[in-house]
Amino acid sequence: MTVKLVNVSKKIRKNVILNNISYQFDKGKIYGLAGRNGSGKTMLIRAIAGLLIPSSGKVIIDGEVLHNQIDFPKSMGVTIENTEFPKDLTGLQNLVALSKIKHQATVNDIKSTFQRIGLSEPEWNTKVAKYSLGMRQKLSIAQALFEKPNLLLLDEPTNGLDQESTTRLRQTLKAEAEHGSTIVLASHNKDDLNFLCDIVVRIDHGSIVG
Numbered sequence: 001m002t003v004k005l006v007n008v009s010k011k012i013r014k015n016v017i018l019n020n021i022s023y024q025f026d027k028g029k030i031y032g033l034a035g036r037n038g039s040g041k042t043m044l045i046r047a048i049a050g051l052l053i054p055s056s057g058k059v060i061i062d063g064e065v066l067h068n069q070i071d072f073p074k075s076m077g078v079t080i081e082n083t084e085f086p087k088d089l090t091g092l093q094n095l096v097a098l099s100k101i102k103h104q105a106t107v108n109d110i111k112s113t114f115q116r117i118g119l120s121e122p123e124w125n126t127k128v129a130k131y132s133l134g135m136r137q138k139l140s141i142a143q144a145l146f147e148k149p150n151l152l153l154l155d156e157p158t159n160g161l162d163q164e165s166t167t168r169l170r171q172t173l174k175a176e177a178e179h180g181s182t183i184v185l186a187s188h189n190k191d192d193l194n195f196l197c198d199i200v201v202r203i204d205h206g207s208i209v210g
């Protein structure tokens with residue numbers, strides 16, 4: 001999937017959150033958004049996901065303009081910080097409930113996604129209320145991955161993960177990109193940016209600066 005931003009700006013009241021961003025994210029590549037707290041990484045991810053309507057400019061997904069020709073990218077997995085899941089359901093029950101919306105994934109697809117990112121069977125059968133930070137992060141990533149989207153948007157995906165889970169996730173994302181997914185992730189982790197990402201996009205005060 002190709003994501004093209006043309007002069008995208010977002011103003012909230014008097015604050016310029018995204019400042020005239022033009023950029024193209026290409027198929028099969030992993031892009032790392034880097035920048036200080038509050039620089040605009042999450043807002044850029046939200047704009048690509050169709051969750052934030054630009055004040056001006058266009059986000060074009062495979063030639064179709066968001067909020068004009070399409071409401072959301074057609075094949076997208078997204079994690080935004082602090083994704084909430086119903087707590088009285090297990091991890092597996094949560095994703096089974098989501099899978100019923102689009103009917104694109106089976107229970108086996110969900111289980112194999114959990115296995116790929118290292119959420120074990122006893123864990124996926126535990127209620128989310130009892131999840132640790134890392135387990136919630138894995139559920140959130142599994143939620144983004146299980147329908148095999150062509151576009152993956154991940155906000156700080158290795159936050160809260162232990163070393164083994166981080167390595168496993170990096171291998172999974174590399175494999176997804178090799179299969180043609182476009183991946184955009186925000187991270188403060190230098191190893192994510194230096195070793196996982198093909199291209200690092202630096203954001204400062206809502207602008208791309210390098």
Ligand SMILES: Nc1ncnc2c1ncn2[C@@H]1O[C@H](COP(=O)(O)OP(=O)(O)OP(=O)(O)O)[C@@H](O)[C@H]1O
Binds near residue numbers: 012035037043
């Ligand atoms: N709901 C909101 N209303 C108004 N401004 C907001 C809102 N959410 C975020 N902002 C502002 O938008 C700017 C960009 O925030 P964003 O969350 O994109 O930063 P970030 O680069 O992801 O930061 P971090 O590294 O801390 O996650 C900040 O100035 C922030 O204060």
